[in-house]
Structure formats: C-alpha cells, structure tokens
Amino acid sequence: MAPLNQKRILLGVSGGVAAYKAVEVLRRLQRMGAEVRVVMTAAATKFIQPLTFEALSHHRVYADLFPEEGDPDVIHVRLGGWADLVLIAPATANLIGKMANGLADDLLSCVLLATRAPVMLAPAMETRMYEHPAVRRNLGRLREAGYRVVDAEVGELASGAHGMGRLAAPERIVEAVVGELGRSDAFCGRRIVVTAGRTEEDIDPVRFLTNRSTGKMGYAVARQARLRGGDVVLISGPSSLDVPPGVEVVRVRTVAEMREATTEAFQGADALIMTAAVLDFRPQQVAASKIKKAEEGLRLDLIPTEDFLVDLGACKGERVVVGFAMETEDGVANARKKLEAKRLDLIVLNDLTVRGAGFGVDTNVVSLIDRRGNTEALPRMSKIEVADRILDWVARRWQ
Numbered sequence: 001m002a003p004l005n006q007k008r009i010l011l012g013v014s015g016g017v018a019a020y021k022a023v024e025v026l027r028r029l030q031r032m033g034a035e036v037r038v039v040m041t042a043a044a045t046k047f048i049q050p051l052t053f054e055a056l057s058h059h060r061v062y063a064d065l066f067p068e069e070g071d072p073d074v075i076h077v078r079l080g081g082w083a084d085l086v087l088i089a090p091a092t093a094n095l096i097g098k099m100a101n102g103l104a105d106d107l108l109s110c111v112l113l114a115t116r117a118p119v120m121l122a123p124a125m126e127t128r129m130y131e132h133p134a135v136r137r138n139l140g141r142l143r144e145a146g147y148r149v150v151d152a153e154v155g156e157l158a159s160g161a162h163g164m165g166r167l168a169a170p171e172r173i174v175e176a177v178v179g180e181l182g183r184s185d186a187f188c189g190r191r192i193v194v195t196a197g198r199t200e201e202d203i204d205p206v207r208f209l210t211n212r213s214t215g216k217m218g219y220a221v222a223r224q225a226r227l228r229g230g231d232v233v234l235i236s237g238p239s240s241l242d243v244p245p246g247v248e249v250v251r252v253r254t255v256a257e258m259r260e261a262t263t264e265a266f267q268g269a270d271a272l273i274m275t276a277a278v279l280d281f282r283p284q285q286v287a288a289s290k291i292k293k294a295e296e297g298l299r300l301d302l303i304p305t306e307d308f309l310v311d312l313g314a315c316k317g318e319r320v321v322v323g324f325a326m327e328t329e330d331g332v333a334n335a336r337k338k339l340e341a342k343r344l345d346l347i348v349l350n351d352l353t354v355r356g357a358g359f360g361v362d363t364n365v366v367s368l369i370d371r372r373g374n375t376e377a378l379p380r381m382s383k384i385e386v387a388d389r390i391l392d393w394v395a396r397r398w399q
C-alpha cells in the first residue's frame with residue numbers, strides 16, 4: 001500500500017520564488033497516495049498561478065478568507081479540520097513570523113490556528129534572512145511549540161548567490177511527511193496517560209512541602225502524544241502551564257490524589273508515561289491550625305509516601321510503562337535499579353547536574369535506558385524533542 005494512502009494533506013504555499021517547487025512536492029505526495037488540497041497566500045499567487053495547482057490537485061485552490069462566490073462553511077475551520085497534516089512549503093520569513101506570534105490575517109494563517117493536525121514547514125529564503133536573529137528566534141519558538149521544521153539547504157538561491165536558505169529538496173520534504181504520519185498511525189486509537197509536575201504535601205493550613213518541578217517535560221509529552229493522534233489524559237500536579245489542546249486534564253495536588261487519578265486512568269490505557277516528580281516524604285501529621293513560630297525551632301517528622309509506580313508496574317500486563325529517574329550521582333546505575341524495581345519498560349534518566357537539564361528549563365539532557373540493557377544518551381535538546389524520542393520508543397515497542 002502507498003505510504004500516504006488515504007492521508008489528507010493540506011499544502012500551504014507562501015510567497016517566495018521557491019513556490020514553483022511546491023508543484024513537485026504536490027506531485028510526489030499524490031504519487032504516495034495522498035489526497036492534497038492547496039491553500040496559497042496572496043503573495044504566492046504572484047509567483048505561480050493557482051491554476052497549476054488546481055489542474056494537478058483536481059480541486060479548487062483556496063486563497064481568499066472571504067471568497068466572492070461565498071462559502072456557507074467557515075472555510076479556515078473546515079480546511080483545518082479536514083487535514084491529517086498541514087505542510088507549508090515554502091514557508092517565507094513573513095509567514096514564519098506570523099505563525100510564531102499567532103497572527104491570522106489571511107486564509108492560510110487562519111487555517112494554521114484553526115487546525116489541530118500536525119503542522120510541518122519547510123522554510124526558504126535568502127541566507128541573510130534565514131540567519132537573521134528574528135527568523136532564528138521565530139523558528140525556535142515554533143519548534144518549541146511542536147511544529148516540525150524541514151530545514152533549508154545550502155545551494156543556489158534566487159539572487160544567484162550560493163548559500164543557506166534553499167528549500168529542502170521535495171523528496172526530503174515528502175520523506176518527512178511520511179515519517180510524521182507514520183508516527184500518528186502508531187498512536188491513533190491509543191490511550192496514553194501522562195503524569196506531570198510536582199506534588200504538594202501540607203504541613204499546616206498555610207505551608208507545604210514540594211519540589212522544583214514545573215511540569216514542562218510532562219506537558220511536552222502530552223502535547224506530542226496528542227499531536228500524533230493519541231487519546232491523552234494528563235494527570236497534572238500544580239502547574240502554571242497551558243494544557244495542550246485536545247488533552248484531557250485531571251488536576252491533583254497530593255501524592256494520594258495523583259495515585260488515585262493515575263490508577264484510575266491506567267485502567268483503560270495503552271501506555272503510562274510517569275514524568276511527575278512525586279514527593280517521597282510527607283509530614284506525619286498535618287497541623288489543623290497554623291504552626292506558631294517558636295524559639296526552639298520546629299522539628300518535622302516525615303514519613304514515606306507510597307510509590308505507586310511500583311504498584312502499577314507490577315500489574316501492567318501488556319501496557320507500556322515509562323518512568324523517569326532524577327539523579328544527581330551514579331545516574332545510569334541508579335536508573336537501572338529503578339527500572340528493575342519498578343518493572344518499567346523504559347526509564348528516562350534525567351541528570352540534574354548537567355546544564356540545560358531538569359527543572360524549569362525548556363531543554364533537557366536525558367538517557368533512555370530499556371529492559372534489554374540498551375542505553376541511548378541523547379544530546380541536549382528541547383523538551384518537545386525529548387518527548388518525541390520517548391514517544392518514538394513507545395511506538396516501536398507497540399510495533
């Protein structure tokens with residue numbers, strides 16, 4: 001079967017010289033079995049006639065947010081909902097800037113906000129523009145937000161100069177689309193439970209114990225799993241992060257609440273990804289009223305909380321269970337012990353001593369350690385990318 005059989009791809013063409021190469025991209029997508037519809041920006045129509053795309057896609061080209069002949073549907077919502085994937089090729093500096101800032105002043109930019117499908121973009125522009133700090137920043141932001149970027153290449157540019165910024169070769173773009181949609185296939189119809197953030201345990205009505213976890217890693221996993229078409233339940237400790245679109249959230253505070261919510265969600269799940277930094281201790285007693293200050297200070301008696309990952313690991317059956325290990329020394333050895341003790345399929349070792357890893361930052365430095373004894377040390381990368389590596393591992397495991 002063709003790799004893109006029955007896949008619906010919305011091809012967005014923005015206004016650069018490379019717009020003509022979008023024709024080749026369209027042809028290749030069709031040859032792979034995809035159904036393609038085309039949206040063009042006004043500038044793109046200056047470079048290439050919509051008729052070319054119409055003739056090849058056997059369908060009208062959309063370019064106008066307010067079409068003259070009228071359309072009973074809200075066109076950007078309909079197109080955004082229709083697509084299994086939105087591909088922008090070429091993506092100009094202007095469109096990238098609009099996407100990074102959530103602007104929506106024409107049909108294509110509205111579609112990009114209205115869709116919940118994965119969005120992939122292939123930038124193309126002159127080297128100086130591509131290397132401009134504003135463009136670098138905008139592309140970085142989009143990557144962080146879960147957009148896929150097919151990096152530009154070095155080659156001959158429209159100005160005649162030779163340099164970085166040429167649209168990636170059509171075959172490379174199509175390869176990336178096939179890879180992305182293959183990922184979604186693994187997750188469609190799957191239920192994934194993700195725990196995220198910290199827990200809190202009360203000392204008295206105004207004070208509590210907690211840790212530094214912000215939830216960024218877990219929210220990234222939830223977002224990426226949802227983008228792949230999974231049915232995602234996010235069990236979140238206190239966090240100020242926005243819940244990713246389409247993700248069902250259960251908010252909890254204490255270890256007991258997290259345990260209960262996770263155990264319940266685990267019932268019908270295919271995978272559990274336990275990124276939460278669960279407290280290991282809680283005060284033996286919670287004072288009913290505020291503890292007054294005292295000359296002699298205060299001693300707190302702490303007792304262990306229940307490690308519910310151990311319980312869930314023990315009864316997991318066919319379900320895939322991924323744990324995290326936060327370590328400050330002997331990382332790999334300690335992580336392996338946790339993998340065994342908690343009967344996990346995979347453990348993600350988070351070395352908190354490395355720069356750009358751990359709490360509060362957007363990047364992480366992790367190693368993936370599995371039951372077969374394989375250890376894959378990943379370089380520093382965004383938490384979104386780490387999330388994808390973990391989900392790729394889960395998908396391979398399901399296969």
Ligand code: CTP
Nearest residue numbers: 274276278279305306307308309323324325326
């Ligand atoms: N975990 C859990 N319940 C706890 C503590 C941890 O379910 N009470 C889970 C975490 O979510 C994580 C894994 O167990 O996926 C490992 O957590 P970590 O804090 O690294 O290890 P601990 O088992 O708590 O051991 P230690 O703190 O001694 O390193």
